[in-house]
Amino acid sequence: MDSSLPLVVNRSGGVPLHLQVAEQFRAAVVDGRLLAGHRLPSTRELARQLGVSRAVAQSAYDQLHAEGWIEGRTGAGTFVTDVAPLRPVERRRTTFHPAPDSDLLVLRPGIPFIDPTPDPGWRRAWREVSAQSPPRGYDDAAGLPALRVALAEHVGRVRGIACGPENILVTNGTVHGLRLLLAVTRRPGERIAIEDPGYLNAVVAAHDHGLAIVDVPVDRDGLQVSALTDDLPAVYVTPSHQYPLGGRLPVARRNELIRWARRTGAMLIEDDYDSEFRFDVAPLPALAQLDLDRVVHLGTLSKTLSPALRLGWLVASDTTVDRLAFFRANSGDWPGWPMQAALLAMLRDGYLDQAIRKHRRRYAERRTHTCSVLAPYGRVIGQDAGLHITLLLPDHLDDRAISAQARAAGVTVGALSEHRRSIPGPPGLVIGYATPTTEHLHQALTILTEVLIRAGSKG
Ligand SMILES: Cc1ncc(COP(=O)(O)O)c(C=O)c1O
Incomplete structure (x- = not known):
């Protein structure tokens, strides 16, 4: 072993020891400190030098071997290969941001109720x-x-x-x-x-x-x-x-x-x-x-x-x-x-x-409640089927602004104008009643009616 190659392991760094050792060998080959044909120490010697188990030394060599940096020659030992493999591009890691669990009450259309206890x-x-x-x-x-x-x-x-x-x-x-x-x-x-x-x-x-x-x-x-x-x-x-x-x-x-x-x-x-x-x-x-x-x-x-x-x-x-x-x-x-x-x-x-029958009973009750709560604030349409109704609003109201105000108050709800392209029509809210629990639905509708009243939709 080239004793001029200083190898160290950090036991508190969180990176497995064999990967730390392998990385130091790679770096030494890339920057020319270890040349092709150089004989490496046996796993026993390496383990002793580093104060690690022989299994760690063996795993480091296995990794380098698999990547093509070193080769074993029967009876002679382990050597740096003639053709050093390409070093992989350093991967820039971006931070992983999973969507946070939201506290918002969801009245967006199209998302069914999911029972927390599976049937x-x-x-x-x-x-x-x-x-x-x-x-x-x-x-x-x-x-x-x-x-x-x-x-x-x-x-x-x-x-x-x-x-x-x-x-x-x-x-x-x-x-x-x-x-x-x-x-x-x-x-x-x-x-x-x-x-x-x-x-x-x-x-x-x-x-x-x-x-x-x-x-x-x-x-x-x-x-x-x-x-x-x-x-x-x-x-x-x-x-x-x-x-x-x-x-x-x-x-x-x-x-x-x-x-x-x-x-x-x-x-x-x-x-x-x-x-x-x-x-x-x-x-x-x-x-x-x-x-x-x-x-x-x-x-x-x-x-x-x-x-x-x-x-x-x-x-x-x-x-x-x-x-x-x-x-x-x-x-x-x-x-x-x-x-x-x-x-x-x-x-x-x-x-x-069976699941459809159960949901149908649940949604029928919610739909009736949603329609009766919202009827004073606009014209309810589309209530005969599905998981949502649409509340048409007076022409002077801005449905996106109302949707933003509802969100600020803790309720997500769709704006009808988001679904329009070239053909004009009245503003409205697209309101799904399936997603929340019945209790949350009641809460969300109370908040939404307050937002609608503030926006001037009543009457
Ligand atoms: C009109 C319409 N079609 C289809 C879907 C469902 O699409 P998928 O089956 O790809 O989830 C939705 C869901 O919101 C929808 O609103």
Whole structure:
């Protein structure tokens, strides 16, 4: 050993000893203190010199060996290699800031209530998954075959869509399915009609794919089908509960939309994000129920169980599903087996239906309360379905300013104007009632009404 190479270890620095030793050897090679061919001490000598265990010395050499700095020659010892490897670039570390747990009362739309005590059905599904070994190879890119069968049955029963597993593609949720669909079926530069006001993530997805977005007006029943021109190749629509105004597209307009698409050859993209929740109103047929050749239907678990699951499904003609699965097979971009297996267990066990029934009762009560508290401060619309209502405000009020004031007072709530693009309309608040506990909802609404009164909304 070159005794001129001073090695030290710092036992209080928090860095493992073998890494400290390895780093000092690397530095010595890089700055020329140790030359190629130089013989290093045995691990026993090194351990003695440093006052560390032999295992530490051995680990340091293993690390240097693995990185190519040193080599062992049988019977002769350990030597610095001829070609010193490149030194990795110093990584500048940025500080890691996880989103803090917020004390704010959340009335943002679209986030379901999560029970802090998991249901037995939830636990059963995960137990079932954990008792299985994972599949041997890569999964089917369209989704687990058994899950596709179960989802076809589910959307048939719950949404009336007559389809088979060949029509189902398992996704990481609506936006994932939408982005995949746009990437595979739409050409950049093409036009796509999107409701205005509408779902911003859909707008961003279309924009990212280079599509030209055509803003289509919405009234309290949903998309104004008569505003669609015949040269539009695709339309994104939320017929079961227009986002964010909450209209439910009436049957006559659904039929008109399907007739229009059949005549023009356009693709209708049906975002069915919260159709599971409807209150005291009859179900309306999904567009996909009417024509699976013209409609691609997007479903999600984000509103029924949790957006954190990142799981959903896309229902389309078998040729479209095949094209999407083929594309996906090359990207590896589909939900992992444990998630899919858990959803399969939840569907087979009836847990998803049961969770929806339970939430529906909970949300019905909250919705009634929210509407009655807020009715004096504006016009409540969109209350027949979903997890949010919209409160239209008098024209002179600034909804973003009211949303900021509510936030300052401890409540987060969406401003309707954030969802508008080119088509003007009244200000409003988009208010989700699902997320908080009932007690927190009451508190949040009290705060919000005080903010509204201060803003001059009463009367
Ligand atoms: C209109 C609309 N579509 C879809 C979703 C859900 O998207 P994902 O399934 O990607 O979570 C939301 C959630 O807020 C939504 O508001």
